[in-house]
Amino acid sequence: KNEVEQSPQNLTAQEGEFITINCSYSVGISALHWLQQHPGGGIVSLFMLSSGKKKHGRLIATINIQEKHSSLHITASHPRDSAVYICAGRESNFGNEKLTFGTGTRLTIIP
């Protein structure tokens, strides 16, 4: 069993739909990251969360520390949002920046 699990693995939606990607973790973490990987392979860091909620444009990320669960939401989805979204937990020990990655969610937005 993976220590960081994402769902769904694949998601196809129509342009404009509200998207939710879930991430559950069983490891102790100091922060949780949401990453976006484009088809070419490049990875962009979207959010780093240790509590609560963050918003950037149409993207919203939330985390519930007690439930060990995080969600990434995309409002008014657009074809350019098509990518693989990865959550990653950063381990608790300060100075040890090792990440544990989820398996990713492949999102496809259809025009």
Added chain:
Amino acid sequence: GAVVSQHPSRVICKSGTSVKIECRSLDFQATTMFWYRQFPKQSLMLMATSNEGSKATYEQGVEKDKFLINHASLTLSTLTVTSAHPEDSSFYICSANRFRAGNSPLHFGNGTRLTVT
């Protein structure tokens, strides 16, 4: 914003040769850089942690003599795949943390797609 540059983006080499991949932090100092490997449709797998001025820390199952890591300065880490074989064909990507930035955001290179023929 912070940028991590990785070079080359794509390389094709013959079996038995060595390939060097560079990872540079362009506008910040990085005491630690991480090297990952990603197979098609799989998530990132940490290969090793590169520490400036000291030996790299390799993950279990990663051969340190095959994947040589050098982190000679606060802005450059290199990964050399020695005596490459077709099974080494993969996507390699680095990330870097800012110097003494604790829980800092992640900065990734754009990756290197290695094909060994």
